Amino acid sequence: MALTDIEPVSRESTAAIIARQLREAIMNGTFAPGTQLGETELAGRFQVSRGPLREAMQRLVSEGLLRSERHRGLFVIDLEPDDVHDIYSARFAIERAAVIRVLRHGDGEAVALRLMSAVEDMATASDGDAVAEADVRFHEELVAASGSKRLGRMARTLLIETRMCLSALHRTYATNEERVTEHKRIAEALASGDEEQTTALLEAHMEDAVQRLAPGTSLYT
Structure with missing residues (x-):
């Protein structure tokens, strides 16, 4: 690949910023294990639409920090x-x-x-x-x-x-x-x-x- 093919790195996305802040909140105990994270409340707190919030939350699901329960929503993992x-x-x-x-x-x-x-x-x-x-x-x-x-x-x-x-x-x-x-x-x-x-x-x-x-x-x- 030639150097001319390399594209500039984009700025951190809104979803990435939200994911980082949620990660830190889980890490420091602001969101305790077992806490349910509501989309409406969090979207209001972050002052964002649900699109980037959902993307951020799915990142944390893939990282194993949130678990998804059908018909109930997303929860911070419990440490068994x-x-x-x-x-x-x-x-x-x-x-x-x-x-x-x-x-x-x-x-x-x-x-x-x-x-x-x-x-x-x-x-x-x-x-x-x-x-x-x-x-x-x-x-x-x-x-x-x-x-x-x-x-x-x-x-x-x-x-x-x-x-x-x-x-x-x-x-x-x-x-x-x-x-x-x-x-x-x-x-x-x-x-x-x-x-x-x-x-x-x-x-x-x-x-x-x-x-x-x-x-x-x-x-x-």
Whole structure:
């Protein structure tokens, strides 16, 4: 194909903008799992016709964030116990691989410093959304530090479902201290260069989340 055949990239469509905003609303818990999304209400809120709204909503159906029920409409997906188990099992596999790469490259101490910055933000967060942002950043930093584009890409595909989990997870803690402590211990183990201890703490962290979100479910089953 010749360069003259390449066409200019079009601006983001209205449907894409709506899809992005709906995705963010699902991710941060504005639309909780199980919420029905009404076309009339959303079209009024976005001040758009139903055409681009329907296109946007179908995008989220294809992404697995909305489910369609015949004669009832569209709903935000519910995260069933099996979904929670699957999400955290996949995350542990990705982040364990990241830890191994970081430590075998001798970067544990430097990466731990970046992780501690996220831990500090978590400790001083004023609300659940800020805690979730810092929590996500901790794990994103860990995966990014591995230098693996594929691990990073896999982690990003889990981001929205992870954020949905984190919004629900925040409500299971009486105080934020326990959550902060879990992340701090992982960062400290990484700084020490102890691969076995770091992965054990990471696994325990994921297992704790699974049991909080889906009582009776375990990472090991």
